Amino acid sequence: MKKLVSVKDVCFGYENELVLKNVNLDIYEGDYLGIVGPNGSGKSTLIKIMLNILKPSKGSIEMFGKNIDDFRDWGKIGYVRQKATSFNTGFPATVEEIVAANLFSRIGIFKPITRSHREMVYKALEIVEMEKFNRKLIGNLSGGQQQKVFIARALVNSPEILFLDEPTVGIDLDSQREFYGLMEKLNKEMHITIVMVSHDIGVITEKVNRFACMGDSRLICHTNNSHLEITDILKEVYGDKMNLLIHRH
Amino acid sequence: MLELLQYGFMQRALMAGIIIGILCPLIGIFLVLRRMSLIGDSLSHVALSGVAAGIVSGVYPLAMALVFSVLAALGIEQLRKKYEEYAELAIAIILSAGIGIAVVLISYAKSINVDLFGYLFGNILTVRSSDMRLITGLGILIIMFVKLLYKELFYIAFDEEGARIAGIPVKRINLFFIVIIAMTITLSMRIVGVLLVSSLMVIPVAASLQVAKSFKQAALLSVVIAELSVVSGIIISYYMELASGGTIVLLSVIILLLVIGFKGVMQKT
Ligand SMILES: Nc1ncnc2c1ncn2[C@@H]1O[C@H](COP(=O)(O)OP(=O)(O)OP(=O)(O)O)[C@@H](O)[C@H]1O
Numbered sequence: 001m002k003k004l005v006s007v008k009d010v011c012f013g014y015e016n017e018l019v020l021k022n023v024n025l026d027i028y029e030g031d032y033l034g035i036v037g038p039n040g041s042g043k044s045t046l047i048k049i050m051l052n053i054l055k056p057s058k059g060s061i062e063m064f065g066k067n068i069d070d071f072r073d074w075g076k077i078g079y080v081r082q083k084a085t086s087f088n089t090g091f092p093a094t095v096e097e098i099v100a101a102n103l104f105s106r107i108g109i110f111k112p113i114t115r116s117h118r119e120m121v122y123k124a125l126e127i128v129e130m131e132k133f134n135r136k137l138i139g140n141l142s143g144g145q146q147q148k149v150f151i152a153r154a155l156v157n158s159p160e161i162l163f164l165d166e167p168t169v170g171i172d173l174d175s176q177r178e179f180y181g182l183m184e185k186l187n188k189e190m191h192i193t194i195v196m197v198s199h200d201i202g203v204i205t206e207k208v209n210r211f212a213c214m215g216d217s218r219l220i221c222h223t224n225n226s227h228l229e230i231t232d233i234l235k236e237v238y239g240d241k242m243n244l245l246i247h248r249h
Numbered sequence: 250m251l252e253l254l255q256y257g258f259m260q261r262a263l264m265a266g267i268i269i270g271i272l273c274p275l276i277g278i279f280l281v282l283r284r285m286s287l288i289g290d291s292l293s294h295v296a297l298s299g300v301a302a303g304i305v306s307g308v309y310p311l312a313m314a315l316v317f318s319v320l321a322a323l324g325i326e327q328l329r330k331k332y333e334e335y336a337e338l339a340i341a342i343i344l345s346a347g348i349g350i351a352v353v354l355i356s357y358a359k360s361i362n363v364d365l366f367g368y369l370f371g372n373i374l375t376v377r378s379s380d381m382r383l384i385t386g387l388g389i390l391i392i393m394f395v396k397l398l399y400k401e402l403f404y405i406a407f408d409e410e411g412a413r414i415a416g417i418p419v420k421r422i423n424l425f426f427i428v429i430i431a432m433t434i435t436l437s438m439r440i441v442g443v444l445l446v447s448s449l450m451v452i453p454v455a456a457s458l459q460v461a462k463s464f465k466q467a468a469l470l471s472v473v474i475a476e477l478s479v480v481s482g483i484i485i486s487y488y489m490e491l492a493s494g495g496t497i498v499l500l501s502v503i504i505l506l507l508v509i510g511f512k513g514v515m516q517k518t
């Protein structure tokens with residue numbers, strides 16, 4: 001199996017206190033990795049470090065076998081950040097314009113958008129069933145619809161790996177079910193590797209094939225999602241109230 | 250009306266006006282959407298100190314203003330990167346320094362006959378052919394570059410972090426963009442004056458944002474509104490002997506109010 005991302009002994013702190021302590025994580029081709037953990041445990045920070053938005057104070061990141069600073073093939077990566085929908089809602093951009101933006105580095109600087117690019121945009125919107133909204137202003141959509149648009153933007157390049165930071169927040173239950181169905185399709189049929197941060201622990205443990213839990217700045221990773229083991233880990237991180245949560249599904 | 254065009258200065262003023270009428274809103278839309286409007290103001294004050302330095306030292310003032318404002322732009326970009334939380338403070342400091350240097354130099358040069366009023370508020374009668382060459386040459390070059398980088402500038406304005414991950418060279422484009430702001434301000438100085446340049450960058454954009462249905466539309470519409478204000482402003486200011494910058498900006502404010510009023514009426518019905 002090909003290793004797509006490798007986090008090696010990474011330490012990071014925003015000011016003095018370390019948010020990540022010697023984190024190690026390998027992500028392989030075809031993985032559907034769920035990352036859970038309490039608020040403030042460093043999940044978003046870890047994603048940002050993998051994407052070179054933040055620099056680790058110690059350790060290194062490899063992306064597709066290259067040191068992250070030498071990695072140039074950003075079209076292979078899709079990212080929907082946490083609270084993607086908290087942008088300036090007065091921004092005068094249509095759904096189409098937003099999704100097309102992720103094609104820009106493929107189109108190249110100084111070059112215009114062509115018809116084949118428009119078709120790619122349309123296809124990405126079709127995947128999330130938002131193609132009918134392509135001419136709408138992004139600020140005039142509901143939060144869940146906006147979230148779908150950002151997922152389409154992340155998909156438009158046909159990425160090999162998709163990073164999603166709490167993608168189902170603010171999405172109704174039906175759409176959430178649809179969303180998880182879509183993720184399974186992307187992972188199983190289109191062979192896209194998925195890294196998803198989420199608080200839906202019940203759903204996550206059911207869907208993913210790999211599972212990671214952050215707590216106390218450390219990361220505990222497991223390849224299989226054998227139920228008992230996960231429950232033990234979650235108990236350690238969240239405390240005893242975890243039992244209730246995990247038995248809900 | 251046509252007889253106006255017989256005057257050389259009028260031809261120059263209109264030509265220059267048309268170019269800055271494209272430039273200002275085209276740059277302004279990114280300034281507004283990135284909430285960087287204050288940068289325009291502070292760079293224009295630095296440009297004024299460049300003009301003063303040019304007059305005192307006997308160097309062509311617009312060239313000096315260009316050098317000053319581009320250097321200040323690079324300074325702001327450095328400060329913006331280093332002290333992200335205090336970026337506004339850095340901009341305010343540069344603004345104050347700019348106006349301070351300008352005032353000191355101008356008072357030092359008070360024996361020289363300076364058309365200060367023209368630089369502050371714009372004066373179409375003073376557009377010389379050397380200014381004209383600079384404005385058309387550099388102006389057209391900037392318009393072309395911005396058009397070529399439009400999609401990248403759009404992405405950065407909407408989502409800087411996303412743009413970086415999508416592989417857009419955000420740092421280089423930001424640097425390029427701030428230098429272009431400085432150049433636009435210098436070029437616009439003759440027509441609208443330093444005190445009003447940033448208004449011409451912001452007000453037509455504010456009007457077009459009220460009604461635009463896409464980013465492309467917002468950009469095109471803001472240029473149309475700016476051109477309307479600039480061309481009619483130049484003509485009116487000639488006949489009524491008014492400061493051109495003030496007239497242009499007032500016209501754009503009137504258009505803005507009309508658009509807001511129109512939108513209000515449409516929403517009620
Ligand atoms: N920009 C920042 N500056 C300073 N500290 C930060 C910053 N962003 C996050 N932190 C701190 O780093 C820690 C980890 O934050 P992070 O956003 O990675 O948590 P998370 O696991 O994603 O939480 P959540 O589930 O709430 O999204 C938190 O204690 C937070 O207060």
Ligand SMILES: [Mg+2]
Pocket residue numbers: 043044045082165
């Ligand atoms: Mg988070």
